[in-house]
Amino acid sequence: MAKKVAFLQGNEAAAQGALYAGCKFFAGYPITPSTEVAEVMSAELPKIGGKFIQMEDEIGAMAAILGASLTGTKVLTSTSGPGLSLKQELIGYGCIAEIPCVIFNVMRGGPSTGMPTGPSQSDVMCAKWGTHGDHPAICLVPASVQETYEEMVRAFNLAEKYRTPVMVMPDEIVAHMRERIVFPEQGELEVINRTAPTVPPEQYKPYDTSFGDVPPLAAYGSGYKYHVTGLNKMQDGFPTTKAEIVQAEEERQIRKVEANKADIMKWEEYLVDDAEIVVVAYGSTSRSARFAVNEARKNGVKAGLFRLQTFWPFPEERLLELSKKVKAFITPEMNLGMCHGVVKGCIEGNAPVLGIFRVDGEPINPGQIVDKMKEVK
Amino acid sequence: MSGRYEIRFSGAGGQGLILAGVIMAEAASIFDGKQAVQSQSYGPEARGGASKSEVIVSDGPIDYPKATVVDALLALTQEACDKYSHDLKEGGVLLIDSDLVKRQPAGNFKVVSFPIINTAKNEVGREIVANIVALGAMVALTGVVSKESAEKAVLSRVPEAFLELNKKAFNMGYEKAMAAKK
Numbered sequence: 001m002a003k004k005v006a007f008l009q010g011n012e013a014a015a016q017g018a019l020y021a022g023c024k025f026f027a028g029y030p031i032t033p034s035t036e037v038a039e040v041m042s043a044e045l046p047k048i049g050g051k052f053i054q055m056e057d058e059i060g061a062m063a064a065i066l067g068a069s070l071t072g073t074k075v076l077t078s079t080s081g082p083g084l085s086l087k088q089e090l091i092g093y094g095c096i097a098e099i100p101c102v103i104f105n106v107m108r109g110g111p112s113t114g115m116p117t118g119p120s121q122s123d124v125m126c127a128k129w130g131t132h133g134d135h136p137a138i139c140l141v142p143a144s145v146q147e148t149y150e151e152m153v154r155a156f157n158l159a160e161k162y163r164t165p166v167m168v169m170p171d172e173i174v175a176h177m178r179e180r181i182v183f184p185e186q187g188e189l190e191v192i193n194r195t196a197p198t199v200p201p202e203q204y205k206p207y208d209t210s211f212g213d214v215p216p217l218a219a220y221g222s223g224y225k226y227h228v229t230g231l232n233k234m235q236d237g238f239p240t241t242k243a244e245i246v247q248a249e250e251e252r253q254i255r256k257v258e259a260n261k262a263d264i265m266k267w268e269e270y271l272v273d274d275a276e277i278v279v280v281a282y283g284s285t286s287r288s289a290r291f292a293v294n295e296a297r298k299n300g301v302k303a304g305l306f307r308l309q310t311f312w313p314f315p316e317e318r319l320l321e322l323s324k325k326v327k328a329f330i331t332p333e334m335n336l337g338m339c340h341g342v343v344k345g346c347i348e349g350n351a352p353v354l355g356i357f358r359v360d361g362e363p364i365n366p367g368q369i370v371d372k373m374k375e376v377k
Numbered sequence: 378m379s380g381r382y383e384i385r386f387s388g389a390g391g392q393g394l395i396l397a398g399v400i401m402a403e404a405a406s407i408f409d410g411k412q413a414v415q416s417q418s419y420g421p422e423a424r425g426g427a428s429k430s431e432v433i434v435s436d437g438p439i440d441y442p443k444a445t446v447v448d449a450l451l452a453l454t455q456e457a458c459d460k461y462s463h464d465l466k467e468g469g470v471l472l473i474d475s476d477l478v479k480r481q482p483a484g485n486f487k488v489v490s491f492p493i494i495n496t497a498k499n500e501v502g503r504e505i506v507a508n509i510v511a512l513g514a515m516v517a518l519t520g521v522v523s524k525e526s527a528e529k530a531v532l533s534r535v536p537e538a539f540l541e542l543n544k545k546a547f548n549m550g551y552e553k554a555m556a557a558k559k
Contacts, residue, residue, distance in 0.1 A: 007403045007413075031419075116421050177397060177442050178415040180406045283440040284442060366441050 004183040010148045011078075012176040012236070014104055014168065015040035017152030018076045020184065021191055023102070025075045027134025029057055029083060032116045033172045034106040037078035048107050054234065058086035066090060066099045070228065072194065074156055081123050091165055092131035095253065098217070100159035100194060102152070103167045105285075106175040107334075109361055111311035116270045118361030119172035121283055122335035125313045127167045129277035134250055136257035138264055139167045141282040141314040145179040149188065151309070157192040158264060162256045164215050169311070171334060173363060175282035197224065201280060205235040207249070213256050243308040262287070266309035267318070271297065275304030276327040276377050280343055282308040285332050285364050300313035301373055308339070313357045316346035323347035328376040332356040352376075383444040384432045384520045386511070387461040388453030391424035393508030397451075398510055400431030400517050400530045401522065405434045408526035416440040428455045434521050449519045451511050452478055453493060472511070472554070489518055489557045496549060506546035513550025518558060524551060 002257040008016070012210040015037045020024075026041040042052045051068070055061040058079060059245050064098040065075040079087065086103045094101055107116030107123045127139035138158055148170055159166040169298040197204050197216040206226040215235075218224030227237035231247040240246065257264060266325045272278055273292060281289040296303040306322070308315070323329070328351055347353070358364050386394040386400060395417045400416035414433045420426035431444045449470035452458035455478050462482040465471060473481070475490040493514070498508035509531060516527040528547055535543045 005407065006416075007399070007407050117419055173416060173442060176417055178402060179442075180413070287442055294440070338462045363443055364444070365445065367445070 003185065006067070006181055006183070007178055008145055008181045009036055009178050010088075010142075010145050010170055011036035011041055011106070013042065013145045013149040013181055014078070014152050014170075014175075015147035016104070016183070017046070018102065018104075018156065020045055020129060020189065021074060021153045021156035022193070023074045023076045023156065024048070025065065025068040025073045026050070026077065027053045027061040027075075028077045028079065029055050029061050031058075031080045031083045033108055033175055034080045034104065036079045037076075037104055041076070042203075050370060058083040059090055062087040062094075062103075063091035065101050066094050066097070069099050069101050070217075070220045071224045072196075072222065074100070074160070076102045076104060078106070079331050080106045080108050080116075081110040081120070081126075084123055084126055088113070089133040092133060092135060094165040095131065095135035095231075096133075096230055096232070098163040098215075098230050098253070099228075100163055100217070101165050103158050103165060105167055105169045107169055107171045108340060115361050117172070117282070119363060120286065120334045120359065121171050122284065122338065122359065123169060124335070125338050128167060128312050134254060136162070136254055137160070137167075137273045137312040138164065138257060139169055139310065141308055142168065142170050143174060143236065143286045143307065145174075145177065146181050147309070148174060149181060150184070153189050153191065154372050157190060160194045161192050161214070162260065162264075163194075163217055163255075164256060170331075171283040201225065206237045207233060207235045209235065209252065213252050213259070261313045263314050264310060265313050266307075267315050268307040268309060270305040270307065272304035272306060272322065274302055276302040277330060277373050278304050278306050278322060278326050278328075279330045279332065280306045280308065280339060281332055284338065285334060288364050288366045289369055291366035292373070295366060295370050296373055303373060310358070311339070313343055314346070319343060319346050320348065320350070321351035326351050329353045330369060330372050330376075331354065332352050332369050332372075334358050334364065378549045380435050380437055381439070381445070382434045382449075382519070383447050384449045384515065385429055385444055385447050385461060386451045386515070387427065387429040387434075387457035388451070389424070389428045390419055390428040392453055393430070393505070394428055394451075394453070395419070395430040396534070397508040397512040397515075398432045400534055401515065401527070402432045402434070403534070404516075404522040404530035405432070405528040408529050409522050411436060411522075411530065412439050414439045416429060425446065427454070427460045428478055429457065429461055432502070449515060451515055453507070453511065454478070455480060458482065472514055472518060487518075489514070489554055489559050491553050493550070496553060497546060501542065501546045505543060506542060509543050509546035510550035510553075511545040513552075516555035517551045517554035
């Protein structure tokens with residue numbers, strides 16, 4: 001049978017991807033340019049016995065998905081920069097209490113309410129450092145409608161597998177752009193479900209590390225009772241200030257992601273093997289970069305594209321390796337140098353990093369990247 | 378840049394230009410088997426303000442989703458024409474509403490002009506289908522999608538009660554543009 005195709009917007013594909021992954025609960029507060037996700041979820045969830053709630057505000061939406069997740073449900077919220085700021089306190093709560101959830105954030109101009117309808121890529125640092133304290137961060141940055149769908153499925157998988165909040169962050173262009181999408185059939189993409197406890201309720205501890213760095217999570221309402229708090233906690237979930245426990249638990253939470261980077265990180269290398277200039281880009285900007293790389297190659301310039309599909313964790317080791325053989329990196333992005341700084345931080349000064357930064361609500365066009373390549377000596 | 382055909386629909390927010398772009402792209406991508414990307418840019422206003430919708434059609438994969446050098450431009454307001462005609466290519470198609478766009482941009486363009494909104498209002502019967510009249514005209518002028526595919530795409534996007542109205546609007550725009558082109 002021919003596969004189902006459609007001409008969809010990035011936001012619509014994100015919602016469809018969430019449904020494929022088994023999302024049954026959405027809470028959100030509508031905000032441009034991510035509102036279409038809420039629209040689709042509000043139409044689709046009731047049909048499959050799910051729940052959609054339009055909350056009173058952004059942090060309320062974050063609270064609602066954390067609570068719903070603890071009942072064993074796959075949960076989603078969607079927002080944009082100003083909303084992401086408002087959610088931060090409870091994103092930290094989700095990290096320390098280790099509650100799986102997916103936060104879909106469409107990047108628009110900022111700070112504050114900024115430019116609601118303009119594209120941006122200026123939330124990528126907020127994905128890691130927005131909430132205070134040391135905590136794991138996973139942030140996926142899709143570049144097409146098809147990839148938005150597929151990465152949403154993967155985001156749910158990572159959230160469930162590592163018991164942590166996961167962010168998916170397209171820029172406004174990817175979120176509002178429409179392209180043809182081929183829907184995967186049931187079973188075609190991997191769908192990972194949460195590990196439930198195997199011990200009886202009276203023996204259950206929500207942070208029992210004897211099962212590894214990711215303890216099984218019991219569903220509220222299934223007979224298991226446990227304590228959830230934003231305070232540093234012991235294995236049974238109750239607060240502690242015992243130094244050795246707090247240190248070990250903090251390190252374990254970071255380790256869940258750091259020790260599994262190979263499973264989480266994704267990037268694409270396009271014509272990088274012999275490249276002297278490597279453009280490091282993500283989201284819609286990576287599409288300009290691919291266009292620019294193709295143009296440059298036509299003129300004999302050895303250019304390549306390193307396309308980030310995950311922004312966090314960041315592929316530091318691979319970029320360090322490449323930095324030993326390239327003449328320069330170029331980092332085009334719709335912010336004032338966020339990826340630029342991270343690249344510089346991981347390549348130990350081995351190569352210059354030339355930035356192209358735009359925050360005027362206009363995309364970085366291929367011509368700008370081609371021009372920047374000419375500055376490489 | 379060969380293989381890329383770039384179309385821009387522009388006017389004021391609320392005129393249905395994003396939908397016109399979506400239908401054009403859908404005709405290319407779903408019904409004609411080509412590749413297409415549609416994107417948009419609009420202000421914070423619900424209505425008014427300059428708005429544009431861009432469609433890139435190609436036989437191969439499309440990297441950059443926005444226009445680089447525009448092959449065909451529709452402008453339904455003077456503001457949109459002033460703002461969005463700077464990157465229309467030499468010899469490109471410029472379709473304008475003759476009642477609303479009085480100042481044409483300087484340059485060597487294939488200009489086609491007829492009262493698009495007035496046609497929708499008085500000849501089709503509803504001003505609201507001006508975007509579909511304009512779409513029919515753009516299909517005729519660009520030839521980038523087949524008339525049959527475009528009509529199918531229109532009909533798959535509109536509510537059943539308005540099928541005839543939209544079909545009439547599409548064909549009226551198509552024919553007016555064909556006549557104006559000669």
